[in-house]
Amino acid sequence: MSGVPHQLAKHDVKPFLLLVLLYFLQGVPVGLTFGTVPFLLKSMAKGTTFTQLGVFTMATYPYSMKILWSPIVDSIYSRKTGRRRSWIIPVQFLSGIILWILGTAISKNMVFSGVDDAYHGVNASSSNTASSELSISTLTICFLSLIALCATQDIAVDGWALEILSKESLSYASTAQTVGLNTGYFMSFTIFLAFNSADFMNRYIRAIPKDHGIISLSGYLKFSGALYLFVTVYLLFFTTENPTDAPALPTKKNDEKVDDFIDYNYDTNPAHTSLSGVYRSFFKVLKLPSVQSLMAIHLVSKLAFQCNEGATNLKLLERGFKREDLAVTVLIDFPFEIIFGYYVAKWSANVAYEKKAPMTTNKVVKFLVGEPGTLTPWLWGFLGRLTAAFLANVLIAYFPADGNITHGYFFMVIVQHLLGSFMSTVQFVGICAFHTQIADPAIGGTYMTLLNTLSNLGGTWPRLLILFMIDRFTKHACRYSNKIANATEEERCIAAGGEWLTIKDGYFVTNIFCITVGCLLYFGFIKRRAQQLQRLPQSSWQCR
Template sequence: MGDQARQLAEHDKRPFLLLVMLYFLQGIPIGLTFGTVPFLLKSMVKETTFTQLGLFTMATYPYSLKILWSPIVDSMYNVKIGRRRSWIIPVQLVSGIILWIIGIGVSRNVIFAGVDNSFHPENVSGGVTASKLNITTLTAIFFILITLCATQDIAVDGWALEILSQDSLSYASTAQTIGLNTGYFLSFTIFLTFNSSHFMNKYIRTVPQEFGLISLGGYLQYAGIIYLVITIYVIWCTSERPTDIPVLPTKKSDEKVDDFIDYNVDTNPSHMSLVNVYRSFFEVLKLPSVQSLMGIHFLTKFAFQCNEGATNLKLLERGFKREDLAITVLIDFPFEIIFGYYVAKWSNDSSLSSRPMTRPNALTRALVGETGTLTPWLWGFLGRLTAAFMASILIAQFPTDGLITKKYFVMVILQHLLGSFMTTVQFVGICAFHTRIADPVIGGTYMTLLNTLSNLGGTWPRFFVLSMIDRFTEHHCIHLGRIMSEHSEEQSCIAIEGKWVMTQDGFFITNAFCVTVGCLLYFGFIKKKAQQLQKLPISSWQCH
């Protein structure tokens, strides 16, 4: 199996590309919700607090709650359409329509009023202000969109276990990485770049204009069309099970039980009623191995929350142009795609029991332990921890005069490259591990459970961490060289023609706390537990 696992099988290339397209669709609303909207809120509505941004992050919660309805997606379907297509088709159609409607609402200043003023001067009635913006409404709208996206993810994760053969199963995580990252960067980095009038006037246009190439409302409508086009393709050009996937051999007597997963199992059995799927779901949760993995997922992403949730926004706050920041992230994109493939091979090669492994040196053993399936994931954790530490240096070294030098710009790029690459390493590594241990009998539910646990680790602390930044940030009113303690509000300070000055940035305290906790958790719990989990036999992850 060693040589076969390193290459994508020829008969799996078309299903692989289909998975890339479906995960690409997921990346579009994810990029908008996780990246673009918070970016626009902080750059265009200066008085937006990190606590308000934390409130908007609640729109991402469906990705951490989808396990509640994943058994429904796994067990209720139309036989003629297919188990997975029964959900993918209608959910994507509705998502496309909603994106189109949201786009019209943004263009007409009904939703996110003022964000597209430069594109529609007839609608201008002042800039984007906190008084015009209803964070709660904006959060609710994107909460609905992400709920649909999460439902599609349940079906696609389950489908990935069924349309790829065993030889290429590990490349499901590669398809997810390529598709999600492409959709994410299109909706975040590429959109912000071409939405910027500064970027267009500096690099593209010969005659300056006050607006960029594409508005948020226009992009949302285009995204809706993309959803509908790909969904039509799924309707007319795909089937539930590709006919060219070869039948896998049954288990031979000399094969080790621990290393065998029977992918010929019927993943569409008649007894998989809704009740049985929920029962299986709770049986999975009772497994000691799953409970240990749950503990790791619940704690592992706390260390990175301040860096990944606030560093870019802090750069914007201090005067870094959003289009220049978008360019730094744009540079990450080819690295994400190229390295995503090799990280998948790395994770796969680490799991091949028949392949002799070189014994790691003393330093490697001290950092990540013995070589195994989770070795790339452990290296990714240390890399993200390093990127988080570098974030504090990056913000502290921001030029006081606001002039961004080439040296500082390179520092920003390197910090982003390290963080994004190591995030990819962890993402692909843990997805490959999930794919390896998931029981295909309840494939969609099992994969959704594992992915939900992973998402939850990055969701639950975000609001609290962003709120900590505001809590530990202190301002004073300076008037005629003196601190005016009686003027403790910005508006009061401005009223006396004072200067509202930040005397303590809560970012540094919060990030230091997150990194410290991350180091203690990693060397005290995470590394040891990951070593134990990667050595468990496959039977430890199955409840049938």
């Protein structure tokens, strides 16, 4: 096959839509864990510190550790059920059960006490620090288990994507992942928070105000659990491991042409499906110089954005930005994420299929991203996210002192959010397309999991450190009787009739540190190494 795949092959539409659905389900717990729960903790439990939120981020660690058990997922399965369906079906079923149980526990105040009080006719009040600590420790364990299952499902789905799409449509695996994950993430984070907010509902939807939204956290978790179970039943009874509506690839005889037949990426070599064989191949992959270079890029590339993406929204909330207004800004992002995400995927796919990219003539472009190649979208995304991180500093620094949000400031918040989320999508799609291009189908699930795990790890390991730095560099003081005096606790200050002041915000110190390190890494290491990796032949990535 030659040329650029301008559209998805007709016979790959159904497998593509199935992948979108499976990635969508993964996005549901990811959106809850990465976005919704920290947001609710910060908005409802005023005493929740950034360090405590950093502890909750431990629930996201399975996505950065899944490579440890990915060879097991790749090699142990039921031949009757299928290599991928053997894991996807039971894992999704168990995830649905856990979501339902967790929703029930929250509705009975057994977990995250008070979060749904308004829905039960109880006057909700701000949680104290002690209760938030208990909620955080409990929630961390609950969502750690859920994300571990989600990460296991991701291993199987990534491997399935390399097998159920034909080679001519393989680059669209990243499109399915982008559309599915983003939709699930935004439904569980942005859309949920909007419809969970009483202020948002009363301002934009309802004619008669009420003291709660229309979707409780417990109700949403139960709904998500039911959706998981419904899709699992569909997978069990209405799908097969391999496509059945397309002709198989025959053996070529003499001068017979086989271009009209569909080439899939099935692997039947026992050395690549046994547990010991997969682990051996896995260690061979780790020894490849190309993979080691890519590993180094992944582990350091996301440090520059951690303060912005982990704390900016929470800092706006802390400064007095209304919850319903923040929900509106992120809701505006959602259609752009889906629409632009699709075209970014096509951009990455087209670049990946070019035999020879034209030489760059623009000196500014060459300085910023180098010669064009498969990783060009990812490099542009890095610079865009770096710019968004800088704009975040401006937003927080110029937050209105009186708390009155003007239309101009609100527009700035929208622009900053849109830039950051869009460029994050550009990077995500770009690196997924690159991973799909270089992954060896012989150990597709493990290979893709290794690459995706390294990418996830780059955004996971610094998060706790960054959130701790914000608290560490923040300085408070208690003002009373027109004097400034040191105080050990906010409660003591307020009880004494004083005013608790922030005299130094650690957010600015931390964000500037991240941006500076990011610039040095990008122009000193990342751009140059990415240029080298995108020029390597396919053989440099194979473990055989």
